[in-house]
Amino acid sequence: MAEKSVVTTVDLLRHGEPVGGKRYRGQIDDPLSELGWRQMREAVADHCPWDRIVTSSLCRCHDFARELAERHSLPLRTEPRLMEIGFGEWEGRSAEELMAEDQQRLFRFWSDPLNNTPPGAETLHEFEQRVTGAWEDLLQQHAGEHLLVVGHAGMIRMILRHVLDMPLSSMFRLRVDLAGITRIEIESHQGQQLPRLIFHGGQLK
Known part of the structure; x- marks a missing residue:
């Protein structure tokens, strides 16, 4: 009898607006603003498919x-x-502040992030290793489930890049809105994975 395939569904939800406004926040642990809480509550509403x-x-x-x-x-x-x-x-600085200091440095990062890591920052290769490692562990440990993963724009970009087999240097071309939802399905059969992007920046139904 043929082995059945297993489908795992993952919804990726970016956090809402944090206190402190738009900036390169990284790993600064700012809480959500009142607007941020409202954005996330409205994004999921009364849905609970997970x-x-x-x-x-x-x-x-x-x-x-x-x-x-x-x-x-x-x-x-x-x-x-x-x-x-x-x-x-x-971390903690806005793009406007960085551009006022050294406009070309920011443009170099945007155009070639692999070779223009900010001073003291995590490299894209390091970031890729930890995020994709966590992603693969989740798929293995929770195969066949429907997961909600609450995270960050960079994390969601990295997972999408991994799923779509995009070049690492292109990940910042993906726009991820505050409280935006992305759905990915992964069909596994006999050790092989077939991931599909179902929607990006969409809504739950």
């Missing part, structure tokens, strides 16, 4: 994930490897 919730350890993700898990009595797992990329000396 078997469990997995979240970054940073509070702009974890605090909402905990509230949602408690509301629906879902298992909650905290995964530090899903934390945002570390921006080193750029």
Whole structure:
């Protein structure tokens, strides 16, 4: 008898607006603003198709994930490897501030992030290793489930890049909105994985 394939569904939810506005926040642990809480609550509304919730350890993700898990009595797992990329000396600073200091340095990072890592920052290769490692572990440990993963723009870009087999240098071309939702399905059969992007920046139905 042929072995059946197993389908795992993962919804990726970016956090809402944090306190402090738009900046290279990285691993600074700013909480959600009042608007950020509202954005995330509106994004999921009363939907609950998930078997469990997995979240970054940073509070702009974890605090909402905990509230949602408690509301629906879902298992909650905290995964530090899903934390945002570390921006080193750029953390806490806006693009406008960095451009005023050295416009070309920021443009070099945008155009070639592999070879223009910010001072003291995590490299894209390091970020790739930890995020994709966490991703593959989740797929193995929770095969056949429907997961909600609450995380960051960089984390979601990295997972999408991995799933779509994009060049690492192109990941920042992907736009990920605050409280935006991305759905990926992974069909596994006899050790092979077939991932599919179902929607990006869409809505739950």
